[in-house]
Amino acid sequence: MPQNHPPVGDDSIAAAAARLREAAATATPVSPVRDLIGRDDVKAAYAVQQRLTTERIASGATVTGRKIGLTSAAVQRQLGVDQPDFGVLFDDMAYADGSVVPIDAVLQPRIEAEIAFVLGADLTEGPLDAAQVRAAITHAVAAIEICGSRVADWDISFGDTVADNASAGAYALGTRQVPLAGFDPVAAEMTMTVDGETVSTGTGAACLGDPVDAVVWLARQARELGEPLRAGQVVLSGALGPMRPVTPGCVVHATVSGLGTVSVAFSTDSASASA
Template sequence: MRRYGARVIAVRPDRFVAAAAARLRTAAASGTPAAPVRDLIGRDDVEAAYAVQQRLASERIAAGATVVGRKIGLTSPAVQQQLGVDRPDFGFLFDDMEYAEGSAVPFDAVLQPRVEAEIAFVLGADLAEGPLDDAQVRAAVSYAVAAIEICGSRVAGWDIGFGDTVADNASAGGYVLGTRRVPLTDFDPVAAEMTMTIDGETVSTGSGGACLGDPVNAVVWLARQARALGEPLRAGQVALSGALGPMRPVTPGAAVHATVTGLGTVSVAFSS
């Protein structure tokens, strides 16, 4: 048994973690979504799920990928309701996951793609020591930008529970950052309003307050979790703070545009 926060959980045999990682690895390599992994690691075994995530991340790093930040997921009540979960999670962002603002992403680059609009924070200082409280995190943020996250699931039909999405790198696929960089001294994340359109139709709206009450709260949570797991946030890294409104699926040829008040716009298209 091990303690994770306030909960004591059973440690699953490593063969189940390895089997779950193999299932997700095969899905990513083949482009064919797989069955959920909760039959192997459980629906809510936090430690086992992050063990799978770390195993797959380590493999990507060994193959030459570079960690450039983290994504926080499941911060919005709307998204939690969509996916039937009740707590945030996080995953790794790698250098090959960023797409330029206004670019066209090959539709098959991300399995079962869905999009959500959010606020991204770029760090100017490490978050490795100290209390990692609101004041420290705000001081560490160099600037905020509007962002579109391209979520993807290696699990067929997005049939995911909490353990499935954590193991699957928090359903990360890619991301796009806007070009307007605004320091927190000139921007209030809570007051920000978001509108996202697909092919000109409004499909998602929300506000900064929908992200754990304040998107900075999400980064505080992330900083503490990342340090607790031995890989703290570093200067220069990106923190995608979580959706401000519902996540939406996209189809080949779709054009996505998001506006976040105070941060401007960000857009991406999907080639067929």
């Protein structure tokens, strides 16, 4: 459970942001930032994330949505927290189904399979309850999230991963778009393979009991922090099974029942490629 802390100063927040910025700029993981902002200070961690987000937008990046993390009770227990977290998705993180992703596009890449939702309405007013969120979702798609950590060896606490944009790296969406009227996220079954070998399985119920409930949580948190969810944005709702590492040259294939498939491959070298 998060503990009470003395307020983290602006200098510490700036120093944490600088450390993570350097990791991204040099493609070299750095030491955790919890020595600067604490292990579980939610406010300080999101302040670091927001600082880095503002910088990316100023440099020309466009926000395409959000990702939700820590939706598994087991992972929450591991990190000693009682809530999910979220990060920001940018246009340069998006890859088409079937893309080859440069192996160095994401630091220390690990993969998850999940359900993504695309919004057709802003979530700025009202109760932001399940009924409102469901009405705002135009469709669901199968998704692969490529998580990455700027923190060396994935040595993360809650504060580290939140500050590091919830360990967001890249993502790919499937091409089959299914309205919620024809799809039950809770009952969805997921299988993810790497080079044909099954490495992760799970169901929609693994994501906070219902992936739509994860979006409800996110909508409320995003509005509270002053950056509400908007029409057209993508929401990666959280992993349906364990996260797995990837290596150069591997091919990842995920199937979500009712939504079809999505796949990516990873290059064997560091040649650049466009999303």
